[in-house]
């Protein structure tokens with residue numbers, strides 16, 4: 001560069017040079033600063049700290065105002081952050097929970113139980129809303145069984161088309177977990193909507209195909225004979241649903257009229273246990289035959305929609 005005697009001209013020249021090589025100069029600056037920061041970490045820390053304290057109050061206020069002004073955006077970004085770190089957080093929580101003392105575990109368990117007792121509707125509402133969304137998507141808002149056409153959301157269930165094992169879902173996988181899986185994966189094609197009767201019949205057919213050893217064939221035959229015998233005694237003369245008249249034995253079940261708990265039949269008391277128990281005790285009152293659809297609807301709504309319609313007609 002040529003040296004100018006006139007300072008004004010020199011400045012002009014410098015500015016022109018700077019304008020032409022602006023990016024280069026900035027890059028050089030950046031590199032130098034980076035090096036300086038690496039060499040003086042203590043100083044950097046101090047400056048940052050000072051700056052932080054200087055604007056602390058203002059920042060807190062600004063943040064509060066932002067949160068108040070746009071709650072939707074905050075919610076959105078929180079949700080994004082939650083899903084981004086979800087796996088990691090779940091793992092940490094699991095580790096923490098596993099290491100906790102038995103007393104602490106008991107305390108947590110109690111807390112959750114109390115919450116559900118205090119908010120019985122919240123859980124039910126959540127389940128119903130998710131089920132509604134999923135069933136309406138898979139049935140194109142017709143709310144019918146894809147096999148027999150039965151209409152009514154309380155009669156419908158979500159079926160794993162190729163079995164639960166394919167998705168590593170087993171008997172202990174809760175419905176809530178299945179709902180979450182479907183919504184997270186944007187309605188995958190592994191599922192269809194069936195009524196409870198069709199779902200059970202499909203399951204029985206699948207079992208017949210899968211296990212064909214002599215022992216299991218004999219066991220199935222024995223179970224079915226017992227079922228027909230017991231059901232014929234309760235819903236005379238032939239096994240049928242005492243609410244809607246459905247008469248395929250595979251879709252029928254025994255209903256505890258006043259609930260399982262009152263009779264002291266826990267979760268481990270299987271249906272076969274119940275059939276032989278009924279036969280042994282000479283068919284005590286308090287039991288009726290319902291198809292799985294009516295049984296499920298009764299469980300969800302306390303009165304099956306069929307009965308409700310009858311009541312309306314009588315009135």
Ligand SMILES: [Zn+2]
Nearest residue numbers: 145148195198
């Ligand atoms: Zn059906």
Ligand SMILES: [Zn+2]
Nearest residue numbers: 241244291294
């Ligand atoms: Zn029925």
Ligand SMILES: [Zn+2]
Nearest residue numbers: 243294304306
């Ligand atoms: Zn019914």
